[in-house]
Amino acid sequence: MICIQSLGAIMPEAIEALLDAAFGVDRHARTAYRIRAGMHWLSHLSFAAMDDAGSLLGILQCWPVALRCGEERTHPLTLVGPVAVAPAQQRGGIGRRMMDALMAQVDAGAPDTATLVMIGDPEYYGRFYGFSADTTGGWDVPGPVERHRLLAKYAPCVMLPERGTLGPLQLGR
Numbered sequence: 149m150i151c152i153q154s155l156g157a158i159m160p161e162a163i164e165a166l167l168d169a170a171f172g173v174d175r176h177a178r179t180a181y182r183i184r185a186g187m188h189w190l191s192h193l194s195f196a197a198m199d200d201a202g203s204l205l206g207i208l209q210c211w212p213v214a215l216r217c218g219e220e221r222t223h224p225l226t227l228v229g230p231v232a233v234a235p236a237q238q239r240g241g242i243g244r245r246m247m248d249a250l251m252a253q254v255d256a257g258a259p260d261t262a263t264l265v266m267i268g269d270p271e272y273y274g275r276f277y278g279f280s281a282d283t284t285g286g287w288d289v290p291g292p293v294e295r296h297r298l299l300a301k302y303a304p305c306v307m308l309p310e311r312g313t314l315g316p317l318q319l320g321r
Contacts, residue, residue, distance in 0.1 A: 155194040170232035179291030184211040208246035
């Protein structure tokens with residue numbers, strides 16, 4: 149049986165080992181790492197998948213980031229990902245269960261969830277969770293990205309600019 153729980157109880161070494169196994173030790177060069185540089189993941193929106201024996205099977209992390217439009221306007225967002233599953237457990241629905249847990253938090257009105265952004269598979273995250281690249285085409289990111297994979301999901305009342313730069317949320321700016 150798989151249990152989805154808060155990521156906060158998991159040892160950082162176990163998280164890093166799972167991320168290395170899922171994405172490789174060179175994962176730190178990815179654009180998503182640059183977008184969230186210097187931030188700590190949001191504990192109320194980050195999850196672990198555990199089996200009955202207490203083994204870590206997957207993690208989902210969310211991060212505070214922002215879309216900056218010039219020097220004056222900053223729009224806080226939440227970066228979803230990585231969604232990582234141990235290689236031997238992939239394609240078994242663990243990632244989906246963690247995403248379902250996140251969406252339950254979003255639906256319950258959790259803080260920091262007015263706009264979610266991610267770099268991911270548009271067919272999967274669009275079909276199951278409503279993410280789209282329709283409004284992110286003019287957003288700059290600090291590294292390479294396949295434009296169709298830069299996805300966002302907005303609360304109905306949110307309007308974000310067509311142009312801006314994604315990066316870490318820096319409070320007080």
